Amino acid sequence: MAEILRTRPLLGTFVEISATGGEALVMDAVSAAFAVVEAIHKSLSFQSPESDLTRLNLADGAWATMPRDAVRVIRLARAMTRASGGLFNATLGGQMVALGILPDHGFAPACSRGSADDIEINGNSVRLRRGILLTLDGIAKGYAVDRAVAVLKRHGAWGGAVNAGGDLRVFGNARAPISIRQGESFVPAGILADGAIASSGGQQAEDGRFRGRIVGDTLPALRTMTVMAAQAWRADALTKVACLSAGDGARDLIGRLGGQLIGDAQAQ
Template structure:
């Protein structure tokens, strides 16, 4: 979401199923959650067994949740039989925290799938990361041209440029020279602004080319794209109930208690307070906070830039957008955060988003 190498403000999201906050990279959380609603994030040990994947045994008991003769919204009845406990993995993606929650999956299957997910994340980071000087994107920015790029690379570039066109440039992956200007302050602002313009990026199946002086950032869309690719991988392996968050969360199916996945968006003024909750099953939500990360050491410039003016975005404190995919939600929240709030609904409609689920103007 950030048009820079800075980390996205993923702390704005709290999964109401359970989301441990301690450092748990490459660990598993087996959590037979017996109650409904949010589980205390400050107490990940409650009802959980934690150990590295290579030493983890099968849980001693499986969760049994039976909902018999329970009237649901449409008058339907639900009966949940014996199921494996939820599995949560936490790690890193694109320089920020990532997490994955699977329901109804046996341990051996979960181990294998998480291994595939970790390898996929590593592969995609090798394409899109600005943190890594050896990534394909870093190489493109240095050399200005790539021959025979991988399909995933051109796929995301084409989606980024299509969304640039749909939003009339409110989303623009060519703002990276502006980000470097605000970080370093060594170039002429007028010259840097001339390097911005998504229309001049050439993407072909066998070649990607940038004009002199241009550089790309995909941080306003790549986290959502990785979320979608991980989701596609798990769907292809028969997983029907999951919450995938590689920087932008996307829910599929339902939680282990039969309820929809619920996400809470934090109040930008009081991060520990959840301002609103909403269901996310069957859709993705992305959040942009222009000053959630700062470009320069002095803290003067927020990390979301307005392509139209070249200036840091200052109209929103935070905005959250729902869409059918995390890729789309990611790009649209970036575009709206960089735009006048009057344009927000038109940008949402033009880009194919579903709703602005939360927003705070400056």
């Protein structure tokens, strides 16, 4: 059995991919997984003026043909926006540009936010209504992790892990210790197997092409939320829902949306 671990700067962070399996296939599996992550990185970065996402945001309400993975992420983002009652909201690009969090690539005047109904999809074409700007950020990063895992499996890896700045998914014979942030320290929270985990805080460092920042009308006190789910895209999206949820209902809401809230630590 061979085991390989490689790291590359992608998605505005460092992406680490590990895999175990037959010696002849592991290297090819990891290389193919990185290729998929890089393609999503180039396609869905709000930071890049040349990405498919920027092209869509510049289309000024016209239909734009998008790659398959991009359409899939947009469908997932629209569904989560609707299912969470807007706590997760993929249409905040206009607000984030106005705040200086995200760059202005020459966009027309944009609404600060929209709704799931402002995102129209027809096959591999997408249209944005009412002058919204789409920002996919963490959900695209989580989706890239999931796609990388799918590639590793397809190449015959027995197990492995993909970690993109805290969006972590493991499969097969791999195991990963996990911790929950409490203030400035981390507390062990068990072992992750065949699943995904992600964490988000009320404010995040702005780094690289996939900036992390949670915005909302009534952002609760700064806290770090950690969510487990079957997929990394879902875990990442649900951390935003958790951060914006009020009171004890957050845990039940996350459960209904397919995740498990395992952290609710107040930042110090």
